[in-house]
Amino acid sequence: MDKTSIINRDKNKYLHSLNEEQRQAVCSVDGPVLVLAGAGTGKTKVLVSRICHLLNNNHAKPWEILAVTFTNKASKEMNNRVSNLVGQAVEGIWLGTFHSIGVKILRSNAELIGLKNNFTIIDTDDQTRVLKQLIKSNNIDDKRWPARSLSYIINKWKDMGLLPDEVPPESISNFAQGKSIDLYKDYNSLLKVQNAADFGDLILHCISLFKNNPDVLRDYQKKFKYILVDEYQDTNQAQHKWLKFLAMGSKNVCCVGDDDQSIYGWRGAEVGNILSFERDFPGAKIIRLEKNYRSQPHILKAASELIKNNKGRLGKTLWTDQENGDPIIISSHLDGSEEARSVVENCEIISKNNNLNEIAILVRAGYQTREFEDRFLTVNIPYRVIGGPRFYERREIRDAIAYLRVISQPNDGIAFERIINVPKRGLGQTTIKSIYELSKKNNESLITSAQNILLTEMIRPQAKSSLGKLLENFNRWISLRDQTNVRELLEIVLDESGYTDMWQKDKSIEAPGRLDNLMELADTLENFENLTDFLDHVSLVMENEKNESSQMINIMTLHAAKGLEFDHIFLPGWEEGLFPNQRSLDENGTLALEEERRLGHVGITRARRTVRISFAHSRRSFGEWQNSIPSRFIDELPDENISFIEDNKNFDNNFFQDNDFNQDINFDFDQSYQSTKKIPHIMKNIFIGSKINHDKYGIGYVIKINYEKLDIIFEDHGKKTIISDYVEIIND
DNA sequence: TTGATCGATTTTTTT
């Protein structure tokens, strides 16, 4: 054996830990490859090994590799694992989320799509506020046509990769009598004026850039010799277009995904992208990974049987050679807090012999975490909420950042408006409105108009002097921008603007916490070279990571759990209406039901050793008690893999005395568990869409049914919530 | 312009 082959074998030693299919996926470097990788089959391992393989065998230099993920968490994970495997070489790899890569491309080519390279990235909150302004200034009733709906519509178009004049007529909704397209146009030009881009733009602008500048596109195509895409099932149409542009150069594109884990349909994700991979990239090699290395057989079997109820899947058969393990335990509970009590009790038992980090509670909706938090706090068990209320979304942090945004990019009127009167400086609605009018008239940025309005008589002298002072401050801060380090700059700004002072004087309980958060923000700033880098981080990452190392039980949504694994998983709240989520079902019918089911599949397959599913018979929502029945998904789990226990030891008469129930409750546990086939949302033959008459409000249509309470849109009175006894059904 | 009070609305998931 000659010397080189020994070196080669050594340098490729990571290949030995791969199974046959995984090795194929790693070594088929040239041409398009689609890896269909079921849960726990070593998807990330394949991606990481592939990058390693490309580098080790000199197929590409780091900067010739583009690796795109969907979430920040995934990109962080990938980054860590690649650095572990290949060492320093990671530095040059273009590894990040679609959005962060998009930003990187746009910052270097901003002028070509009409932005300056220091453009601001606005988030959903800013977006809604801008749209609200826009709706109002078009004299549209923002009560009837809320900004949130418009933002939903526009984001949908952007997710589909459609510019205003590309939206097909049939998909123009009736928002404000069909004005949605004009508003979309106005909104886009408003962003341009402010030198700002929203999340959708980060992809969409790239597409326009590639489309209109073939030379730029060619450079990127040449640059990226190898492209890897994680969670391909989650890409939306815009991202798909984006990817096709870049991949059409080398055609060395490797997409990894699992149609059974597609859970972002509501964000425009297209499972179709994965189905049409062969059409997009002819000659594609398709590799299936079906050996599961994570879960024990009962768990894997239950998850597989559940997902089999979905139609329209590519179909995979996951298998494992592990020991049988424990069946999934399903328990019923009186109400949400009983459920939380039981879950936490079981966490305690498990934690006697296990690491807290290996336990996770996965919920359908963010607000469900609260009950568990309360319980953990009372019994004093450390926990962390992953993806919970985000650091950068806190009020004080957003305010502070708004100051920095104006300093970084004075055209950012969205940020300027946020803090123009925070802390209060006597610049209220009237003043802001005047500035707005002037900026609209002269088609200039808000802050320019604020400067100019000082030369007019449009606002009162008091307001004038206060505004003048603020602008003077900003000018000074801007002049400090490039010579002061970012942390120092923030401290100066918070101090001189009176912002810190405002919270120090505030006597509310949360004020000290807010001041702490501002300190923490200042600390975070130490890690950034310049303001733009920091602001990008804030808008794209949102998370301020910490607590990674200490021992804590994890609480998160099912969505946030994707890509993670734990020994022990709790899945509470498996009730009709909550999971599957009724609202989602109302909006998207069968499609949504299948997505909910995939969510259940994701939840179960996170577990290595045990899964406990639970549901409550009664739960409080919107401050009212609601009875519920177990999720249909429980029925879909095979009997031989589950074990049902009634956890109702606290069930006694005190319960009824302690709670202010006036209504009849006929709890019959066996009965209610058996009779899960029917869903009690239909009363008196009223359905979503039913036409009804009301004595006072006249004709209307039912849009939501919540037991006896109906949400109705009346032809002449807008939306009202009415008890079903007071309406009369009209059949015509 | 500000602060208080009342009423409406909220809870799906994320870049």
Added chain:
DNA sequence: AATCGATCAA
């Protein structure tokens, strides 16, 4: 239940 927003008095 808790938050947000509109409305109104000071």
